[in-house]
Amino acid sequence: MVSIRSFQNLMHRLYFHRDSERGTEGTYQWLREEVDELGEALTEANMEALAGEFADVAAWLASLANLLKLDLEDALLQKYGNECPKCHSLPCNCPFTTRKS
Amino acid sequence: MVSIRSFQNLMHRLYFHRDSERGTEGTYQWLREEVDELGEALTEANMEALAGEFADVAAWLASLANLLKLDLEDALLQKYGNECPKCHSLPCNCPFTTRKS
Numbered sequence: 311m312v313s314i315r316s317f318q319n320l321m322h323r324l325y326f327h328r329d330s331e332r333g334t335e336g337t338y339q340w341l342r343e344e345v346d347e348l349g350e351a352l353t354e355a356n357m358e359a360l361a362g363e364f365a366d367v368a369a370w371l372a373s374l375a376n377l378l379k380l381d382l383e384d385a386l387l388q389k390y391g392n393e394c395p396k397c398h399s400l401p402c403n404c405p406f407t408t409r410k411s
Numbered sequence: 412m413v414s415i416r417s418f419q420n421l422m423h424r425l426y427f428h429r430d431s432e433r434g435t436e437g438t439y440q441w442l443r444e445e446v447d448e449l450g451e452a453l454t455e456a457n458m459e460a461l462a463g464e465f466a467d468v469a470a471w472l473a474s475l476a477n478l479l480k481l482d483l484e485d486a487l488l489q490k491y492g493n494e495c496p497k498c499h500s501l502p503c504n505c506p507f508t509t510r511k512s
Contacts, residue, residue: 312484313412317491324495324503331507338450345446349439357481364476364483365490368469375465380458382465383413389466390418394425402425406432 314383321372329373337377341370415484422473430474438478442471 329337348363375382389395394402430438449464476483490496495503 311414311416312488313414314418315412317415317487320491320493324491324501327502328505328507334453338453342446342450345443349443352435352439357479360479361481361486362490364472364481365486367472368483368487369491371465371468371472378458378461380462380465382469385462385466386418386469387413389463390421390425390470392421400425401428404429406429 314386315381317368318372318375318382321369322376325369325373326376329377334374334377337370337374341367341374344370415487416482418469419473419476419483422470423477426470426474427477430478435475435478438471438475442468442475445471 332340344363344366348360348367351360351363354360372382375385393400394404396402397404433441445464445467449461449468452461452464455461473483476486494501495505497503498505
């Protein structure tokens with residue numbers, strides 16, 4: 311079992327020296343590129359490649375959080391502790407929409 | 412402590428009925444919009460809002476993984492078990508680049 315915090319700590323040990331050098335804006339842009347790659351992988355039916363792209367998006371999200379000294383596990387618990395943050399139900403009972411905007 | 416798997420399971424319990432209705436493409440597009448919002452929040456210095464945006468990106472990433480029946484914790488362990496997947500060092504010792512492309 312891997313906790314969200316221990317994964318974020320591993321990313322810190324692995325990459326914080328590089329992330330610091332690149333900075334917040336560069337690290338965010340890299341995250342965006344990983345999300346683009348995830349989108350491309352969705353169009354192919356290769357689960358192994360897809361798993362790698364999911365891992366990359368999570369890794370860059372953790373790197374960005376590390377640069378901001380933000381604890382991802384706390385952020386997740388705060389917003390999605392045990393219910394939908396909007397309707398306060400589990401499962402979510404919000405009116406269904408297909409798109410955010 | 413929250414494991415990556417238990418967070419993904421919570422997102423399943425909360426949102427899988429909605430995610431299924433929306434589908435993979437719509438859920439991916441929503442993830443992209445959350446990444447845009449994270450970028451906007453980075454330009455403001457409101458840590459509470461920023462934490463919420465990080466949580467949203469992670470939540471939508473988990474929703475997308477749920478639709479594909481992909482275990483995020485396995486994907487992360489597979490790629491970032493205990494070393495950089497490229498140079499196989501901890502900390503990473505790859506040549507430094509500021510941008511992916």
